[in-house]
Ligand SMILES: Cc1ncc(C[n+]2csc(CCOP(=O)(O)OP(=O)(O)O)c2C)c(N)n1
């Protein structure tokens with residue numbers, strides 16, 4: 001096995017070029033076997049095996065800097081930098097991360113997880129390198145999907161002014177998670193279809209240029225024409241016109257061709273775009289025919305490609321998916337927006353039923369928010385379905401474009417709270433804070449799947465102005481379905497009235513709090529009040545006033561950071577209006593929580609039944625002791 005020779009960074013340089021194809025096959029087999037056991041991002045990784053080998057061959061790591069956009073495709077890079085053995089614990093607590101991590105290897109140059117930032121990061125490195133008088137190469141690898149994100153254009157625009165070497169690889173597999181969308185995708189496709197002409201294009205340009213005076217003039221004239229013939233002769237005109245050298249397209253599975261081009265790219269004095277064509281899922285039939293299914297996968301049977309886990313109970317995403325379709329059936333103004341996540345957010349069903357009211361804007365959350373604002377002003381009711389951590393990209397747009405104008409835009413925020421294996425880049429644990437600080441915003445969190453459906457209906461039919469509903473990843477809670485007090489803006493639901501201690505659970509924490517309250521009642525205090533908060537904003541001050549009359553301790557529990565979260569809002573109110581009542585805010589502390597299972601992530605910070613119970617008992621004991 002050639003792969004056995006790769007134990008540390010740059011061991012690849014000891015492998016002869018003749019052995020590269022065999023090594024690529026060995027890596028593919030390893031990836032398929034390994035990810036079939038652990039789960040992970042398979043299809044993107046299968047597509048970049050040769051690209052990674054070629055890059056590692058022409059680069060010298062860790063001296064050179066290699067930055068992977070999103071970072072979900074860096075598995076071969078991890079193998080080539082001595083981390084193969086870690087794959088048995090991929091994405092598990094304490095194990096290898098699914099994304100590049102600087103604390104995992106000095107060959108990882110930038111921690112990633114969110115898309116479209118690799119060119120900015122790379123350009124930063126380049127500017128620093130030049131200022132420090134250093135000599136290394138910087139390479140940013142960005143996918144065609146990630147190239148739909150606005151940051152990539154800001155960076156390209158800025159990079160165009162550069163006079164020193166900076167290599168940008170476009171890894172074009174003609175796919176985002178789903179089918180890629182938009183004008184850049186169309187443009188790349190045009191270059192891709194002209195691929196067979198590449199040799200001819202380079203040939204024609206070179207031959208013309210060889211003719212003294214006239215040749216160069218002809219090339220220049222062609223460059224200046226608006227004719228499509230120009231594209232045949234000078235590919236990548238968009239980049240060239242911006243001031244970036246364009247090389248390619250090149251077959252991303254032909255290592256010799258790629259290495260030749262990369263070495264050429266290293267000699268360019270300025271920013272250079274190398275357009276590499278790859279096949280997502282290459283080498284594994286089920287993944288190449290269904291790249292979207294194998295973008296991120298759980299463990300699966302290699303033979304059939306089928307998932308090993310049995311289908312779970314309906315998820316929150318399923319509840320959202322069904323509810324938005326019913327609402328759109330009744331109300332023609334309802335439109336749905338996704339930023340390249342139609343599968344993950346459950347909007348695929350909506351797309352099939354109402355294609356004309358469905359909008360995939362690409363990986364462009366900032367744009368999606370303002371696009372929704374425009375739609376609301378135009379008379380529609382936009383629902384932007386988005387993962388909590390990706391919506392962080394659009395905070396200013398939420399504030400400036402939606403909330404300041406008090407527009408009726410609905411944010412359906414999936415993957416809120418801990419997400420497990422993706423880890424700190426993907427946890428949705430800041431949304432209560434960044435949403436509830438903004439005037440006009442209403443923020444809701446359902447206790448179970450049924451309440452999510454009710455909240456969406458309420459948001460569409462009853463509310464006006466901006467509102468958000470945030471719900472977690474995975475199977476929807478089915479507890480407490482019998483409690484369905486009608487929703488009223490800013491009103492919580494008191495599920496069990498009591499006295500002395502009140503436990504106020506938010507969203508995903510309500511069912512956990514239910515068990516906590518049972519324990520409290522069984523062992524300690526006769527009647528703890530149990531509240532389903534429902535509205536993080538506006539705060540239910542009426543309830544807080546009421547609770548202050550016969551409670552000494554309010555416990556708030558939320559899967560959001562403590563800073564700026566529900567608990568802090570309650571604490572501030574109580575301190576101002578009822579200082580005699582103690583508030584115990586339980587939330588996520590001020591540090592990032594690494595990959596693992598959701599249960600372990602909650603447990604580690606005390607957001608499980610036992611952890612909450614311990615904290616409540618401790619606080620109650622202190623309170624009683626202070627009274628003595
Ligand atoms: C800001 C942000 N939004 C959404 C995502 C989810 N996401 C991860 S990979 C991906 C598709 C990326 O496509 P591409 O860059 O072409 O890479 P490929 O998977 O095709 O290799 C998306 C939408 C993300 N990581 N970051």
Ligand SMILES: CC(=O)[C@@H](O)[C@H](O)COP(=O)(O)O
Pocket residue numbers: 041070072113177295296344415419422473
């Ligand atoms: C890399 C990335 O950002 C996505 O692929 C993400 O991992 C999807 O997460 P879900 O599996 O929760 O849809």
Ligand SMILES: [Mg+2]
Pocket residue numbers: 143144145146171172173174175176
């Ligand atoms: Mg792609």
